[in-house]
Amino acid sequence: MRRLTIPLRIVLCLILFLLTLVCIYLFPDLISWNDRPDMALIFKILMGIGLYLSGIFSYAIIFFSWRLLHLIDHKHLFSNTGISSLKIIKNLFYAITVIYTVMFPLFTMIESDDCSPVGIMMEMFLIMLGLMVGTFVHVLQKLSQNLVNSKKETELLI
Numbered sequence: 494m495r496r497l498t499i500p501l502r503i504v505l506c507l508i509l510f511l512l513t514l515v516c517i518y519l520f521p522d523l524i525s526w527n528d529r530p531d532m533a534l535i536f537k538i539l540m541g542i543g544l545y546l547s548g549i550f551s552y553a554i555i556f557f558s559w560r561l562l563h564l565i566d567h568k569h570l571f572s573n574t575g576i577s578s579l580k581i582i583k584n585l586f587y588a589i590t591v592i593y594t595v596m597f598p599l600f601t602m603i604e605s606d607d608c609s610p611v612g613i614m615m616e617m618f619l620i621m622l623g624l625m626v627g628t629f630v631h632v633l634q635k636l637s638q639n640l641v642n643s644k645k646e647t648e649l650l651i
Contacts, residue, residue, distance in 0.1 A: 498562045505562070509555050516548045536599055543596040550585045550592075557582050571640050579634040583627050590623030 524541045557578045564570045564578070593600075593616060600616040 495566050498565055501562055502559070505555055505558055509552075512548065512551055512555070516545065520544045520548065536602070540596065540599045543592050543599070547589045547592050550589050554582055554585050557585075571637055571644070573641070576634060576637050576641060579630055579637060583630040583634055586623050586627035586630060590620055590627060593619045593623065 520541070523544060524537055561570065561575060561578050561582075564572070564575045569575065597616055597620075601613055
């Protein structure tokens, strides 16, 4: 079973590397985007807190995904530990969605030189991505919970 999870572990390592690059290089640029004197310092601080908090939550998602791969390797995916990991991942995705929804007015301040709605489109993409993945993980959690419950009922009958 370990052979099947090796490509997923490689993808998680690649995502971890790219997330680290985004946190180091892209987030500071987004915080100081269009460094205008009329933009209050509190908006920059709030944007920084929101961006880095979503980065921390993304690191936690990677950690719990790695934990799920470990459970798959040991054939314990459909256990209470696996279900709790899926629940935590779901809640983290929904939290990231809430963070970017609250930060929506801050991203509308980001303007490009040609007046295209780059900030709004980027924000809408991140909000919808968090909702879609969170909903998918929610469905996986419910399916796993149903399997565990039916397994317990079967063991009680025997």
